[in-house]
Amino acid sequence: MTSAQTTPFGPSGPFGGRSAWVVGGLAAALLLAWTLAGNAGAGRRADSDPEALELLRETAAAARRTPYEGTQIRTTLTGGGHTRTAVKVAHATDTVTPLHGILVQDASSTTGGAADVTATGGLAGFTPALLALLTRNYTVVQAADDDACGRAAHVVEARRADGGTAGRFRIDAETGIMLHRELLDDGGRVVSALGFSDVRIAEPRTPAVAGASRAAPWAAVGAAEVAGLRGRGWTVPQDLPGGFVLNEVRRSGPADGGTLHLGYSDGLAAVSVFVQRGRLDERRLAGWRRSGAVFHREDSQRWAVWAADGHVYTVVTDAPRAASDTVVAALPQADTGLWGRLRRGVRRIGTWANPWN
Structure with missing residues (x-):
């Protein structure tokens, strides 16, 4: 059995409590208890070896x-x-x-800047x-x-x-x-x-050579700075669908004008999310598959790039396509029209009410 975990960037794990329901009659109570026990057993994972x-x-x-x-x-x-x-x-x-x-290139370079990161x-x-x-x-x-x-x-x-x-x-x-x-x-x-x-298995015949220098330095971002970024409108989710948990935040460039690298993992697959202020230069994505406002590419990794709320988002992952699509859908999307503006307003009010999200 596992317990809720806390990471340096905020609380993680299930929230909520148990509610007691009053049911009439002993038979109904026993039936309810049997049903709940059956459901819990069906969803319980076996212990690891x-x-x-x-x-x-x-x-x-x-x-x-x-x-x-x-x-x-x-x-x-x-x-x-x-x-x-x-x-x-x-x-x-x-x-x-x-x-x-895995050495990957930040696809936010489509907006003009390039950076290499290790996922x-x-x-x-x-x-x-x-x-x-x-x-x-x-x-x-x-x-x-x-x-x-x-x-x-x-x-x-x-x-x-x-x-x-x-x-x-x-x-x-x-x-x-x-x-x-x-x-x-x-x-x-x-x-x-x-x-x-x-x-x-032996000492290499050719001496190992250090990797090429990165195009831009990446600085680790602490919990206090993450909270400040969230307060200034940057999207830094603590969790993403599929059990992915934020385990690393890095920044390249100035605090409000650079690129954020958010590293997530479920312990098996990795998801890198890059967030950069600005507009997406779609001309540099020629040949990518487009689905709505999101551009996709698959090679050794799965890529998705789009713009929303004044930011460019890039997702790079080795997770299965279904998991990748779910992660993309959980991040801010391009909203247009009156209803889109209203949805953005509701999201921002929710962020003010809960600074951890």
């Missing part, structure tokens, strides 16, 4: 201490089939540049915070051992409340590093996968 959790917990330390070099392949299911990208990687034990995620994910293993989110949203179990890129591997799965597999991890039996990870949709299809196609 401690051995599976320990395997995931050790992946981060293993990634830091284990030297390796090889090729990583990322495969993403898109509307047009599968996209596949490959990258050579190397990690030496005397460097501090192990993989820490949560990759094969660097689980931090305690990410593991806590994973167990909050999924049941973690150990499956039958398998192999990956010719190496014996332990298999750990993250399962939904209905028993379906949402994520699968292959962990090297010898070193404990993560060799392969998959995200699956509700239908059991692998929608995103990242793993080694070949790997050599």
